[in-house]
Amino acid sequence: MKLSAVILVTAVVLLSLTCKADYDITEVASPEHLETDHPHEHDEYELEDAEHGESDHEHEAESVETGSVHDESLEHDVSDISGSDRHVHGAGERNHGTGWFFNQPWAASFIWGKMVRDSVILIILAAAIFITSGYRRKRK
Amino acid sequence: MKPVMTFALMTLRNLLRRRAIWGISIVILISLFGIGQIPSYGVSNEGRFILDFGLFGLEIGALLLAIGLASNIYPRDRERKTVMPIIAVPLSRGQYLMGRFVGAAIVEAAAMLVGCIGLMIILIINGHAVPADMLPATGLLLVEGWFLLAVVFFFSFWTSPPLNAPLTVLLFIVSQMSVAGFIKLFPQAPGLMRTLRLLLPHMDVFHIKDPIAHGIDIPGLYFFLAMLYGLAYMAFMLSIALAIFRSKDLK
Numbered sequence: 001m002k003l004s005a006v007i008l009v010t011a012v013v014l015l016s017l018t019c020k021a022d023y024d025i026t027e028v029a030s031p032e033h034l035e036t037d038h039p040h041e042h043d044e045y046e047l048e049d050a051e052h053g054e055s056d057h058e059h060e061a062e063s064v065e066t067g068s069v070h071d072e073s074l075e076h077d078v079s080d081i082s083g084s085d086r087h088v089h090g091a092g093e094r095n096h097g098t099g100w101f102f103n104q105p106w107a108a109s110f111i112w113g114k115m116v117r118d119s120v121i122l123i124i125l126a127a128a129i130f131i132t133s134g135y136r137r138k139r140k
Numbered sequence: 141m142k143p144v145m146t147f148a149l150m151t152l153r154n155l156l157r158r159r160a161i162w163g164i165s166i167v168i169l170i171s172l173f174g175i176g177q178i179p180s181y182g183v184s185n186e187g188r189f190i191l192d193f194g195l196f197g198l199e200i201g202a203l204l205l206a207i208g209l210a211s212n213i214y215p216r217d218r219e220r221k222t223v224m225p226i227i228a229v230p231l232s233r234g235q236y237l238m239g240r241f242v243g244a245a246i247v248e249a250a251a252m253l254v255g256c257i258g259l260m261i262i263l264i265i266n267g268h269a270v271p272a273d274m275l276p277a278t279g280l281l282l283v284e285g286w287f288l289l290a291v292v293f294f295f296s297f298w299t300s301p302p303l304n305a306p307l308t309v310l311l312f313i314v315s316q317m318s319v320a321g322f323i324k325l326f327p328q329a330p331g332l333m334r335t336l337r338l339l340l341p342h343m344d345v346f347h348i349k350d351p352i353a354h355g356i357d358i359p360g361l362y363f364f365l366a367m368l369y370g371l372a373y374m375a376f377m378l379s380i381a382l383a384i385f386r387s388k389d390l391k
Contacts, residue, residue, distance in 0.1 A: 104348075104350065129382075132383070133379075
């Protein structure tokens with residue numbers, strides 16, 4: 001009974017540690033990580049907005065009309081793309097509205113340490129429960 | 141270890157005789173074939189859709205397989221009273237659980253491997269390249285499937301089979317949610333909902349279909365950490381299942 005109480009208290013302490021620093025990425029990410037706009041694109045749009053007061057999409061539409069290619073990728077050939085598809089980003093580059101994509105664990109390396117921490121806590125808990133239940137079974 | 145492996149192989153042969161397992165595996169393959177038949181309507185990068193939907197199909201397949209494989213094992217053993225002679229002499233309760241789990245895990249691994257190869261063949265037939273991270277991605281889905289298998293075993297020791305499946309599916313769904321999303325389910329008690337969510341696993345750790353479909357390389361370290369996390373959660377669920385099984389009076 002005493003051993004069970006010790007295990008229970010240990011489990012609560014370990015779980016409370018986990019609760020204090022969960023890895024819900026949108027809650028623990030730095031502002032830099034949550035920023036999803038493309039840096040040079042953002043500057044360019046700010047400049048344009050200041051000068052002409054036009055929105056991003058108007059800018060795209062204008063560039064399509066005038067025939068100028070707004071190409072942001074060195075890897076992609078956009079010669080066969082027309083209309084709004086001309087706004088092209090390379091693989092892995094951030095675009096506006098893609099925050100969800102980069103808020104997944106594989107892209108947020110700052111939570112990997114928390115994954116290790118949780119794994120260690122779970123293994124300790126598993127071992128504690130295994131030993132305690134075996135001890136109680138023997139006492140029966 | 142030898143008794144566990146012997147019992148696991150017995151479980152494997154037992155499971156392969158069941159029609160439900162073959163039915164689920166065939167449904168997974170037919171679904172993958174169907175995904176490959178969706179017309180692209182001239183949209184470029186059609187391979188992304190096939191890959192994305194295909195890996196999603198494998199994940200759902202892992203869930204269905206876990207339920208189909210494990211929800212009936214212990215209740216059937218108890219109903220037929222085969223569990224009592226098994227744990228009376230040759231095996232301890234822990235060895236019984238591990239033998240059953242390892243047998244079901246081998247079947248799940250084989251089914252996922254067949255599904256992965258099927259998806260690769262569909263990509264090749266449609267003229268798309270097979271990404272290098274395809275096998276590791278399937279490996280992560282397999283670890284997720286093993287975790288779900290442990291959850292099904294956990295539920296099977298204290299619920300009936302008809303209740304086991306919806307509880308596992310419910311856990312699967314809420315484990316995909318973010319903390320903020322989970323709190324919105326019952327905003328009147330945010331503290332309680334936050335604590336509840338923090339006890340549940342983060343299944344999004346196993347999802348790497350988006351970066352793979354978009355050609356983004358995943359660091360090898362991430363695969364290792366995600367597998368460690370999944371296996372640790374699996375061990376945790378198995379230990380709770382064993383604790384419940386040990387406390388049960390089978391007479």
